[in-house]
Structure formats: C-alpha cells, structure tokens
Amino acid sequence: MSLRNTPRLETLEHWMQAVVMHPEGAAAGVRSRPARKLLPQAALDLESVVLPSRALSSVGRLDIYAHMYYARLLEILADEYPTTRQILGPDAFEGACRRYLQRHPSKHRTLNRLSERFPAFLAKYLPRGNRGGFAVDVARIERAMEDVFDAPRAEPLTAAEFAAIGADEWQRVRLSVIPALRLLRLKYPANDYMNAARGKGRPRILRSRATFAIVYRRGYQAYRRDQDPAQFKLLTALAAGKTLAVAVRASVGGRRGNADRFAAKLGGWFREWAAAGLFCGVERHGAGRRRR
C-alpha cells in the first residue's frame, strides 16, 4: 500500500467498527454506506486494508470479529432474560436481541447496563397481543433483577430500630427504601408465570390482568414477589418520600370502610417489608434522615 493511501488510525478504527458491528456480517459491513464513506478503497480492494492469511480471506478475518461481537453480546442477553427467551422462542428472541444491539449498541465500559433499555425496546418491537405483552412484563422483571443485583448497598432497619419509633411518631415519619428495590406495575401476571416456569413443563400465557411486583435484594440475593394493589400503592408512596399518614391516605382513598380494612392489613405488610429489609432509614418530623 502506498503511503498516500494509508488510512489514518482514527479512520481505520471507525471503519473497522462499522464493519464488525454490521448485523449482516463483515462482507455487508465493508459494502455498507458508513464504511464506504470512511474507506472507499476497502470496498473496491479489501486486501489493500486487511491482508488475507494463508487460510482466510480478508473478509473472513474480519468476520471473526464480526461473529464474536454478536455472539458475546447475545450470550449475555440470553443469560439475563431466560424466561423472556422461553416465551418468545430462541429464534425470535435472538432476532429481537440483534435489532436491539443495532438500535442500542453498548456505550458503557461494563456490561451491567447493556440491556437496560431492552424491555422498553421490546414494548415497541414486539407485535401487540398477549404473548408480546407478557414477554415485555417478564423482561421488566428480569431487568429489575439485574438492576438490584448491582444496586448500592444499604443496611436495612433492624427490628430494634423499628421498635424505637414511638407510637405517636408513626404517622409523621418518613421511611427510606433501600436502593436495591424496584416497584413494577404490570399488565400481566408475569411473576406468577416466572414462578411456574421454574418448574417442569411450560406454563400457559395468561390473559391480561394488572399485577404489582416488587424486586429487591436482601443480602446478596435478588428476590421478586407480587403485592396486593393497596400494599403496592402504599409502598410506592413511601418510596416517594411521603409520610406514613399521607401515604396511607393516598392508598386508602376517602372511604371509612377502606381505612378499616387497610388498618387491619397494615401491620402484616410492614412485617413483610421489614423482614425483606426494604427500609434503610427513618426521618422523624423536623429531624434529619438517619441511616440512609
């Protein structure tokens, strides 16, 4: 190659990236508009840019990188979304993942955030209907499991710390939730499906029904469970920083009968949440937030 035609390092890197990230492989990548714009001579004479080996052509050598790019990232997505993959089937799942990677290529040094937009992408990409809707909800739970896995640590409030909140203080306290908690309002019973999918056989796709799930980390293990609608509403309000009194009012609505039923359940919900370690701080009226 003459010095005049030697591509600059920056051009060569941009060109190679365009080629190896092309969804149809390196040959299509070399012919693609972005690659031709960067290095027109490569489309005419690829050997002037990448040398062949004794056994492989120039494009065959580029294809090693092109294949590895998708293979590596597809494997990660399959690991992170096993139940979504089961619902869609391996081929449809891989097709969705390939489109996702083209639309949202990784922009991070770590792989933790590779799939953070995958559920939202699926919501637009999949055809409407029960299977697609179900898959989106399952994907939201599976993504939340990834999120809480990496979320910052926070020590949950102990039983003694709960007990230290005076009876007259409860209405006015604000409770902080742990960073490793996600609240998911779903259109399908996706968590039930995931529980069933852990057993033998393949569970049925159920019809649309609003469900409310929480995903959280306790110690170093991620958990998911469904919540009663009123319970979910209350926890959402508490997580938004409302005092218990305001959160209860918002969750109960105005009716007296509701409030009585609600009060009867409240103790059980708090015991469940405390056992799950969902709260990590208490802010008393007029005092600073503690143990965040």
Add this chain to the structure above:
Amino acid sequence: MSQEILPNRWKLPDLGLGVGLRTQHFRYITERWPAMDWFEILSENFIDTEGRPLYFLDQIAERYPIAMHGVCLSVGSTDPVDFEFLDKLRALARRVKAVWLGDHICWTGVAGLNGHDLYPVPYTEEGLRHMIARVRIIQDYLERPLVLENPSTYLTFASSSMPEEEFIARLAVEADCALLLDVNNVYVTCRNHDLDPVAYLDAIPYEHVVQIHLAGHSDNGTHCIDTHDGRVIDEVWQLYARVHARTGGRATLLEWDAKVPKFPVLQQEVGKAARFREAARVARPAAA
C-alpha cells in the same frame, strides 16, 4: 535458551502461580480458602456494582494478593481518555490493594461505543505514537505503571509497517510501561499470521515483563481463537518454559473463562507450571 535473565525493572514481585477469579468459584474459595498464591480479577466485573461479586472479592482480597486485569481501557482508541473510568479503576485498586493493574494492547470501541472485544491496532508509527502518548497519560493519572498484555489477533492491517513484537517492545520501552506476556496469545497470533513464536518471544524486552498468562484455545483449522476454555497445550507450555528461562520467574496466571471446571482442576492445571519453573531452577544453579 542461554540468554541473560532479566529481572523486571520495577522489582515487582513474582507472585507465584495464580488463577483468574471467576464467580463459579466464589463459594468454594470463601468456604475452603484453597492453596493458591494469588488471583487476578477482571476489573470491569467489579465496577459499577455493589452486589455479590464485590462482597466475595472483599473477603478474598483480605487473604490473597489481587492483580487487576481489564478489557475495556481501550488504550489504542482514538476516542478521548475516559478519566471517570480511570477513577473507578483507581478506587477498586485501592479497595483490593491491587499489586498492579493493566489491560490489553488494543482498542475496544470508538465514537462512544464499546464492542467489548479486543480489536487490533495497525502496527504503524502513527499507531505507536498514539498509544505511547495514551499510556503515558494513563500512567501519570494512575500514578503506577500499566501492565499491558499482547492480545490474540485475527487480522493484519495492510498499513502495518512493523511486526507486532517490535510494536510491543517499542511501546514498553518508550512509554515505560510493564508487560503481561500471554504465551497462549503469542501462540494463537503466530498461528493466525504464520509467524515464528520463538522469534516473537526473542524480541520481547523481558525487563518490562511482570506477569505471564497461560490459557487454552480453540483450533479451528484455518485459525485459532483465544477461547480460554480448556487446558494449556504442550506447545504453549514449551513457550512458557522459554519465557521462564529468560525471566527467572514471573507471576504466572492461568485463565479459564468458558466451560469453567471445578476449582481443583484449575489448581492442577496451573500447578503444571511449577514443573517448568523448577526445571529452570535446576538447570540454572548459579542464578538461584
């Protein structure tokens, strides 16, 4: 094999024999505290997370020396240096008291994207100047030598004007960085480019080498891929023996990342290196 033995110029310790720390073995290690001289971590697996991996790493770092080895520093990239990422590396290094930290002689992405693969740079004067400048900036910022590894490569740019080993040697000397010599990568690269691995090794400035990697690979007939999914082949052990004869002992690490076996298999495999190290010691009584 009778060339001069060169200690590394930073006098960084020979840590002995280690293996790459993988999630599959967290529980085994923290329950049994098996015999192992040291561990190497994949830096990115412990960044931007406060979950289970860091919990185990903290315990393991209390008992074993830890070296940090990354895959996304992208030293050869023409994108700007990511100082925020360097801060995260530095914080992790402080947390685990890393004996050193490094990455690969490659780039992983441009235009803000990351391919999560080790892409080769063209071995040109421009490529060399660029990488030397980047390594100096990163070393100045981190205030320690970077330990850079020769990657397995699968293509040759027509614009390359020097062999890979010359590029690496000049980079190490001119940027004054340390080298992690992956002898499996030397074998794979030489197979893929019809090169002589012995000539490749003879060109390496051993006073810059502080660590050695061993691993298995896949031989696809037309080319080899650095898959880290099996035992080290005999030809690679022979290259290791050759390197050991030149260095007189460097921290040696076995990588096994796919089809990961039980921990005792790793102990047994990396333990084979002891035989080569001992053989070199016996053959060289005056240097002992």
